[in-house]
Amino acid sequence: xxxxxxxxxxxxxxxxxxxxxxxxxxxxxxxxxxxxxxxxxxxxxxxxxxxxxxxxxxxxxxxxxxxxxxxxxxxxxxxxxxxxxxxxxxxxxxxxxxxxxxxxxxxxxxxxxxxxxxxxxxxxxxxxxxxxxxxxxxxxx
Amino acid sequence: xxxxxxxxxxxxxxxxxxxxxxxxxxxxxxxxxxxxxxxxxxxxxxxxxxxxxxxxxxxxxxxxxxxxxxxxxxxxxxxxxxxxxxxxxxxxxxxxxxxxxxxxxxxxxxxxxxxxxxxxxxxxxxxxxxxxxxxxxxxxxxxxxxxxxxxxxxxxxxxxxxxxxxxxxxxxxxxxxxxxxxxxxxxxxxxxxxxxxxxxxxxxxxxxxxx
Numbered sequence: 001x002x003x004x005x006x007x008x009x010x011x012x013x014x015x016x017x018x019x020x021x022x023x024x025x026x027x028x029x030x031x032x033x034x035x036x037x038x039x040x041x042x043x044x045x046x047x048x049x050x051x052x053x054x055x056x057x058x059x060x061x062x063x064x065x066x067x068x069x070x071x072x073x074x075x076x077x078x079x080x081x082x083x084x085x086x087x088x089x090x091x092x093x094x095x096x097x098x099x100x101x102x103x104x105x106x107x108x109x110x111x112x113x114x115x116x117x118x119x120x121x122x123x124x125x126x127x128x129x130x131x132x133x134x135x136x137x138x139x140x141x
Numbered sequence: 142x143x144x145x146x147x148x149x150x151x152x153x154x155x156x157x158x159x160x161x162x163x164x165x166x167x168x169x170x171x172x173x174x175x176x177x178x179x180x181x182x183x184x185x186x187x188x189x190x191x192x193x194x195x196x197x198x199x200x201x202x203x204x205x206x207x208x209x210x211x212x213x214x215x216x217x218x219x220x221x222x223x224x225x226x227x228x229x230x231x232x233x234x235x236x237x238x239x240x241x242x243x244x245x246x247x248x249x250x251x252x253x254x255x256x257x258x259x260x261x262x263x264x265x266x267x268x269x270x271x272x273x274x275x276x277x278x279x280x281x282x283x284x285x286x287x288x289x290x291x292x293x294x295x296x297x298x299x300x301x302x303x304x305x306x307x308x309x310x311x312x313x314x315x316x317x318x319x320x321x322x323x324x325x326x327x328x329x330x331x332x333x334x335x336x337x338x339x340x341x342x343x344x345x346x347x348x349x350x351x352x
Contacts, residue, residue: 004169007169007172007173007176008165008168008169008172009172010172010175010176011167011168011169011170011171011172011173011175012168012172013175014171014172014174014175015168015171025313025316025317025320028316028319028320029312029313029316032220032224032312032315032316032319035217035220035221035319036220036221036224036228039217039218039220039221040221043221053218053221053222054222057211057214057215059196059201059202059211060195060196062199062201063195063196063198063199063201064195066199066200066201067195067198067199
Protein backbone atom coordinates (compact mmCIF):
# COMPACT_ATOMS: atom_id res chain seq x y z
CA UNK A 1 0.00 0.00 0.00
CA UNK A 2 2.84 2.36 0.95
CA UNK A 3 4.60 1.60 -2.33
CA UNK A 4 1.36 2.14 -4.23
CA UNK A 5 0.82 5.58 -2.65
CA UNK A 6 4.46 6.47 -3.29
CA UNK A 7 4.06 5.49 -6.97
CA UNK A 8 0.87 7.54 -7.14
CA UNK A 9 2.66 10.65 -5.83
CA UNK A 10 5.63 10.09 -8.14
CA UNK A 11 3.16 9.94 -11.05
CA UNK A 12 1.40 13.08 -9.86
CA UNK A 13 4.71 14.96 -9.51
CA UNK A 14 5.76 13.83 -12.98
CA UNK A 15 2.47 15.06 -14.49
CA UNK A 16 2.79 18.42 -12.71
CA UNK A 17 6.44 18.86 -13.74
CA UNK A 18 6.00 17.32 -17.19
CA UNK A 19 6.37 20.64 -19.05
CA UNK A 20 9.65 21.39 -17.26
CA UNK A 21 10.94 17.86 -17.83
CA UNK A 22 10.19 18.10 -21.56
CA UNK A 23 11.79 21.57 -21.75
CA UNK A 24 14.90 20.32 -19.94
CA UNK A 25 15.12 17.29 -22.22
CA UNK A 26 14.67 19.44 -25.35
CA UNK A 27 17.44 21.80 -24.23
CA UNK A 28 19.66 18.81 -23.46
CA UNK A 29 18.94 17.39 -26.93
CA UNK A 30 19.94 20.69 -28.56
CA UNK A 31 23.13 20.74 -26.45
CA UNK A 32 23.77 17.10 -27.39
CA UNK A 33 23.41 17.92 -31.10
CA UNK A 34 25.99 20.69 -30.76
CA UNK A 35 28.21 18.40 -28.71
CA UNK A 36 28.02 15.73 -31.40
CA UNK A 37 29.33 18.12 -34.05
CA UNK A 38 32.09 19.38 -31.73
CA UNK A 39 33.14 15.78 -31.04
CA UNK A 40 32.93 15.05 -34.77
CA UNK A 41 35.38 17.90 -35.42
CA UNK A 42 37.61 16.57 -32.66
CA UNK A 43 37.42 13.09 -34.18
CA UNK A 44 38.59 14.45 -37.55
CA UNK A 45 41.46 16.39 -35.93
CA UNK A 46 42.48 13.26 -33.99
CA UNK A 47 42.32 11.22 -37.19
CA UNK A 48 44.76 13.52 -38.99
CA UNK A 49 47.04 13.48 -35.96
CA UNK A 50 47.17 9.69 -36.24
CA UNK A 51 45.09 9.03 -33.13
CA UNK A 52 41.62 7.68 -32.57
CA UNK A 53 38.93 8.82 -30.14
CA UNK A 54 38.14 5.17 -29.47
CA UNK A 55 41.61 4.58 -28.08
CA UNK A 56 41.90 4.75 -24.29
CA UNK A 57 42.96 8.14 -22.95
CA UNK A 58 46.53 8.75 -21.70
CA UNK A 59 45.28 8.79 -18.13
CA UNK A 60 43.74 5.32 -18.62
CA UNK A 61 47.03 3.89 -19.89
CA UNK A 62 48.87 5.44 -16.98
CA UNK A 63 46.33 4.07 -14.51
CA UNK A 64 46.61 0.58 -16.01
CA UNK A 65 50.42 0.75 -15.75
CA UNK A 66 50.28 1.78 -12.09
CA UNK A 67 47.72 -0.87 -11.21
CA UNK A 68 49.68 -3.62 -13.02
CA UNK A 69 52.85 -2.52 -11.25
CA UNK A 70 51.07 -2.65 -7.91
CA UNK A 71 49.71 -6.12 -8.68
CA UNK A 72 53.05 -7.62 -9.77
CA UNK A 73 55.34 -6.01 -7.19
CA UNK A 74 55.52 -7.58 -3.72
CA UNK A 75 54.49 -5.25 -0.92
CA UNK A 76 58.04 -4.96 0.47
CA UNK A 77 59.41 -3.76 -2.91
CA UNK A 78 56.42 -1.69 -3.89
CA UNK A 79 57.30 2.02 -3.97
CA UNK A 80 53.79 2.81 -2.78
CA UNK A 81 54.63 1.20 0.56
CA UNK A 82 58.22 2.49 0.81
CA UNK A 83 57.42 4.77 3.73
CA UNK A 84 56.07 1.94 5.87
CA UNK A 85 58.77 0.77 8.29
CA UNK A 86 58.39 -2.65 9.84
CA UNK A 87 60.21 -3.37 13.11
CA UNK A 88 62.95 -6.03 13.04
CA UNK A 89 61.70 -9.49 14.13
CA UNK A 90 63.86 -9.65 17.25
CA UNK A 91 62.64 -6.32 18.57
CA UNK A 92 60.48 -6.61 21.64
CA UNK A 93 57.35 -4.49 21.56
CA UNK A 94 56.20 -3.23 24.91
CA UNK A 95 52.76 -1.77 25.09
CA UNK A 96 52.10 0.44 28.04
CA UNK A 97 48.47 1.08 28.63
CA UNK A 98 46.15 2.43 31.26
CA UNK A 99 44.07 -0.19 33.10
CA UNK A 100 40.92 -0.98 31.12
CA UNK A 101 42.26 0.17 27.71
CA UNK A 102 41.80 -2.44 25.00
CA UNK A 103 45.05 -3.77 23.49
CA UNK A 104 43.60 -6.37 21.16
CA UNK A 105 40.34 -8.09 20.27
CA UNK A 106 39.61 -11.42 18.59
CA UNK A 107 37.47 -14.54 18.47
CA UNK A 108 38.16 -17.60 20.62
CA UNK A 109 37.96 -21.26 19.52
CA UNK A 110 34.33 -21.53 20.61
CA UNK A 111 33.37 -18.33 18.81
CA UNK A 112 33.25 -16.16 21.93
CA UNK A 113 34.73 -12.64 21.67
CA UNK A 114 38.02 -12.00 23.48
CA UNK A 115 39.02 -8.54 24.62
CA UNK A 116 42.52 -8.12 26.04
CA UNK A 117 42.78 -5.10 28.27
CA UNK A 118 45.74 -3.41 29.95
CA UNK A 119 45.37 -5.18 33.28
CA UNK A 120 44.76 -8.68 31.80
CA UNK A 121 47.91 -10.85 31.41
CA UNK A 122 48.19 -11.86 27.72
CA UNK A 123 49.64 -15.34 28.40
CA UNK A 124 46.56 -16.52 30.35
CA UNK A 125 44.05 -15.73 27.59
CA UNK A 126 42.84 -18.48 25.20
CA UNK A 127 44.50 -18.47 21.72
CA UNK A 128 43.10 -15.88 19.31
CA UNK A 129 42.12 -17.28 15.93
CA UNK A 130 41.91 -15.35 12.76
CA UNK A 131 38.37 -15.22 11.40
CA UNK A 132 39.49 -15.84 7.81
CA UNK A 133 41.60 -18.90 8.68
CA UNK A 134 38.70 -20.28 10.70
CA UNK A 135 36.39 -19.78 7.72
CA UNK A 136 38.87 -21.53 5.42
CA UNK A 137 39.09 -24.45 7.81
CA UNK A 138 35.32 -24.70 7.91
CA UNK A 139 35.08 -24.64 4.12
CA UNK A 140 37.74 -27.36 3.85
CA UNK A 141 35.70 -29.56 6.17
CA UNK B 142 -24.23 20.45 1.15
CA UNK B 143 -22.94 19.28 -2.25
CA UNK B 144 -26.25 17.54 -2.97
CA UNK B 145 -28.11 20.82 -2.57
CA UNK B 146 -25.71 22.67 -4.88
CA UNK B 147 -25.20 20.04 -7.56
CA UNK B 148 -27.75 17.45 -8.44
CA UNK B 149 -26.15 14.42 -10.07
CA UNK B 150 -28.18 11.86 -11.93
CA UNK B 151 -27.31 8.17 -11.70
CA UNK B 152 -25.68 8.35 -15.13
CA UNK B 153 -23.58 11.39 -14.10
CA UNK B 154 -22.35 9.57 -11.00
CA UNK B 155 -21.34 6.58 -13.08
CA UNK B 156 -19.44 8.76 -15.55
CA UNK B 157 -17.77 10.64 -12.68
CA UNK B 158 -16.57 7.40 -11.07
CA UNK B 159 -15.32 6.10 -14.42
CA UNK B 160 -13.43 9.37 -15.01
CA UNK B 161 -11.90 9.22 -11.54
CA UNK B 162 -10.73 5.64 -12.07
CA UNK B 163 -9.24 6.54 -15.46
CA UNK B 164 -7.37 9.55 -13.98
CA UNK B 165 -6.10 7.42 -11.08
CA UNK B 166 -4.97 4.72 -13.48
CA UNK B 167 -3.16 7.24 -15.70
CA UNK B 168 -1.36 8.77 -12.68
CA UNK B 169 -0.25 5.34 -11.45
CA UNK B 170 0.91 4.27 -14.91
CA UNK B 171 2.90 7.52 -15.21
CA UNK B 172 4.35 6.81 -11.75
CA UNK B 173 5.53 3.36 -12.79
CA UNK B 174 6.95 4.72 -16.06
CA UNK B 175 8.86 7.37 -14.06
CA UNK B 176 10.21 4.67 -11.75
CA UNK B 177 11.32 2.62 -14.76
CA UNK B 178 13.04 5.63 -16.36
CA UNK B 179 14.82 6.38 -13.07
CA UNK B 180 15.98 2.77 -12.81
CA UNK B 181 17.27 2.82 -16.40
CA UNK B 182 19.04 6.15 -15.82
CA UNK B 183 20.67 4.82 -12.67
CA UNK B 184 21.97 1.87 -14.69
CA UNK B 185 23.19 4.15 -17.49
CA UNK B 186 24.92 6.36 -14.93
CA UNK B 187 26.83 3.38 -13.54
CA UNK B 188 28.96 3.44 -16.70
CA UNK B 189 30.89 6.36 -15.17
CA UNK B 190 31.94 4.05 -12.34
CA UNK B 191 33.39 1.55 -14.81
CA UNK B 192 35.17 4.35 -16.66
CA UNK B 193 36.69 6.01 -13.61
CA UNK B 194 37.36 3.24 -11.09
CA UNK B 195 40.92 2.43 -12.27
CA UNK B 196 41.91 6.09 -12.48
CA UNK B 197 40.71 6.76 -8.95
CA UNK B 198 42.32 3.54 -7.67
CA UNK B 199 45.66 4.58 -9.19
CA UNK B 200 45.38 7.96 -7.44
CA UNK B 201 45.75 9.84 -10.72
CA UNK B 202 42.75 11.95 -9.88
CA UNK B 203 42.72 13.48 -6.44
CA UNK B 204 40.26 16.37 -6.53
CA UNK B 205 36.58 16.64 -7.54
CA UNK B 206 37.51 19.17 -10.22
CA UNK B 207 39.98 16.78 -11.89
CA UNK B 208 37.50 13.94 -11.53
CA UNK B 209 34.76 15.96 -13.24
CA UNK B 210 37.11 17.01 -16.06
CA UNK B 211 38.22 13.45 -16.90
CA UNK B 212 34.78 11.90 -16.38
CA UNK B 213 33.09 14.54 -18.53
CA UNK B 214 35.56 13.99 -21.37
CA UNK B 215 34.85 10.25 -21.19
CA UNK B 216 31.11 10.91 -21.02
CA UNK B 217 31.23 13.08 -24.15
CA UNK B 218 33.27 10.49 -26.03
CA UNK B 219 30.83 7.77 -25.01
CA UNK B 220 27.91 9.90 -26.17
CA UNK B 221 29.61 10.60 -29.50
CA UNK B 222 30.08 6.92 -30.30
CA UNK B 223 26.56 6.06 -29.11
CA UNK B 224 25.01 8.84 -31.21
CA UNK B 225 27.05 8.04 -34.32
CA UNK B 226 24.57 5.51 -35.89
CA UNK B 227 21.41 7.70 -35.67
CA UNK B 228 23.29 10.84 -36.70
CA UNK B 229 24.96 8.95 -39.55
CA UNK B 230 21.58 7.67 -40.73
CA UNK B 231 20.15 11.18 -40.60
CA UNK B 232 23.07 12.68 -42.52
CA UNK B 233 22.90 9.95 -45.20
CA UNK B 234 19.13 10.42 -45.51
CA UNK B 235 19.55 14.18 -45.84
CA UNK B 236 22.04 13.63 -48.66
CA UNK B 237 19.69 11.17 -50.41
CA UNK B 238 16.76 13.62 -50.17
CA UNK B 239 18.95 16.50 -51.35
CA UNK B 240 20.18 14.54 -54.37
CA UNK B 241 16.62 13.42 -55.18
CA UNK B 242 15.43 17.02 -55.00
CA UNK B 243 18.23 18.08 -57.35
CA UNK B 244 17.60 15.31 -59.89
CA UNK B 245 13.81 15.71 -59.87
CA UNK B 246 14.12 19.50 -59.82
CA UNK B 247 11.80 19.77 -56.83
CA UNK B 248 11.78 23.01 -54.88
CA UNK B 249 9.88 21.97 -51.74
CA UNK B 250 9.30 19.03 -49.42
CA UNK B 251 5.48 19.10 -49.55
CA UNK B 252 5.29 15.64 -51.19
CA UNK B 253 6.91 14.09 -48.08
CA UNK B 254 4.32 15.64 -45.75
CA UNK B 255 1.51 14.64 -48.13
CA UNK B 256 2.49 10.96 -48.32
CA UNK B 257 3.14 10.71 -44.59
CA UNK B 258 -0.24 12.28 -43.76
CA UNK B 259 -1.91 9.73 -46.03
CA UNK B 260 -0.54 6.99 -43.78
CA UNK B 261 -2.51 8.22 -40.81
CA UNK B 262 -5.79 6.88 -39.45
CA UNK B 263 -8.89 9.03 -39.18
CA UNK B 264 -10.90 8.23 -36.08
CA UNK B 265 -14.32 9.31 -34.93
CA UNK B 266 -14.81 9.46 -31.14
CA UNK B 267 -18.35 9.12 -29.76
CA UNK B 268 -18.92 11.78 -27.07
CA UNK B 269 -21.30 12.38 -24.15
CA UNK B 270 -22.47 15.75 -22.87
CA UNK B 271 -21.38 16.08 -19.22
CA UNK B 272 -21.50 19.34 -17.18
CA UNK B 273 -21.42 21.44 -20.33
CA UNK B 274 -18.45 19.54 -21.78
CA UNK B 275 -18.35 16.91 -24.51
CA UNK B 276 -16.40 13.96 -23.10
CA UNK B 277 -15.27 10.86 -25.05
CA UNK B 278 -17.56 8.04 -24.00
CA UNK B 279 -16.54 5.03 -26.08
CA UNK B 280 -13.84 3.51 -28.30
CA UNK B 281 -13.46 5.35 -31.63
CA UNK B 282 -14.55 4.07 -35.02
CA UNK B 283 -12.13 4.13 -37.98
CA UNK B 284 -13.29 6.56 -40.67
CA UNK B 285 -10.23 6.20 -42.95
CA UNK B 286 -7.36 3.70 -42.87
CA UNK B 287 -3.77 4.31 -44.02
CA UNK B 288 -3.15 4.49 -47.76
CA UNK B 289 0.09 3.16 -49.25
CA UNK B 290 1.58 4.25 -52.58
CA UNK B 291 4.50 2.91 -54.57
CA UNK B 292 6.41 5.60 -56.45
CA UNK B 293 9.72 7.46 -55.92
CA UNK B 294 8.13 10.30 -53.99
CA UNK B 295 6.31 7.97 -51.60
CA UNK B 296 9.42 5.79 -51.10
CA UNK B 297 11.42 8.86 -50.11
CA UNK B 298 8.60 9.95 -47.80
CA UNK B 299 8.44 6.51 -46.10
CA UNK B 300 12.23 6.46 -45.80
CA UNK B 301 12.15 9.87 -44.11
CA UNK B 302 9.45 8.64 -41.73
CA UNK B 303 11.27 5.42 -40.79
CA UNK B 304 14.69 7.04 -40.38
CA UNK B 305 13.06 9.90 -38.50
CA UNK B 306 11.43 7.53 -36.01
CA UNK B 307 14.69 5.60 -35.59
CA UNK B 308 16.64 8.84 -35.11
CA UNK B 309 14.23 10.26 -32.53
CA UNK B 310 14.14 7.07 -30.45
CA UNK B 311 17.87 6.27 -30.60
CA UNK B 312 19.02 9.85 -30.14
CA UNK B 313 16.63 10.33 -27.19
CA UNK B 314 18.12 7.26 -25.52
CA UNK B 315 21.62 8.67 -26.13
CA UNK B 316 20.65 12.05 -24.64
CA UNK B 317 19.05 10.31 -21.67
CA UNK B 318 22.24 8.33 -21.09
CA UNK B 319 24.30 11.52 -21.42
CA UNK B 320 22.18 13.21 -18.73
CA UNK B 321 22.29 10.10 -16.50
CA UNK B 322 26.09 9.89 -16.69
CA UNK B 323 26.42 13.64 -16.07
CA UNK B 324 24.30 13.32 -12.91
CA UNK B 325 26.27 10.32 -11.77
CA UNK B 326 29.65 12.00 -12.31
CA UNK B 327 28.52 15.12 -10.44
CA UNK B 328 27.32 12.98 -7.55
CA UNK B 329 30.45 10.79 -7.59
CA UNK B 330 32.76 13.82 -7.69
CA UNK B 331 31.37 14.96 -4.35
CA UNK B 332 31.12 11.56 -2.68
CA UNK B 333 34.38 9.89 -3.79
CA UNK B 334 36.63 12.57 -2.29
CA UNK B 335 34.43 13.35 0.66
CA UNK B 336 36.24 13.07 3.97
CA UNK B 337 34.16 11.51 6.72
CA UNK B 338 35.19 11.92 10.33
CA UNK B 339 32.94 9.03 11.36
CA UNK B 340 35.12 6.56 9.47
CA UNK B 341 38.24 7.57 11.41
CA UNK B 342 39.06 5.05 14.10
CA UNK B 343 37.99 6.26 17.51
CA UNK B 344 40.10 5.36 20.60
CA UNK B 345 38.79 1.86 21.26
CA UNK B 346 37.76 1.27 24.82
CA UNK B 347 35.84 -1.57 26.33
CA UNK B 348 32.79 0.67 26.68
CA UNK B 349 32.91 1.54 22.97
CA UNK B 350 33.01 -2.11 21.93
CA UNK B 351 30.21 -3.06 24.27
CA UNK B 352 28.03 -0.35 22.73
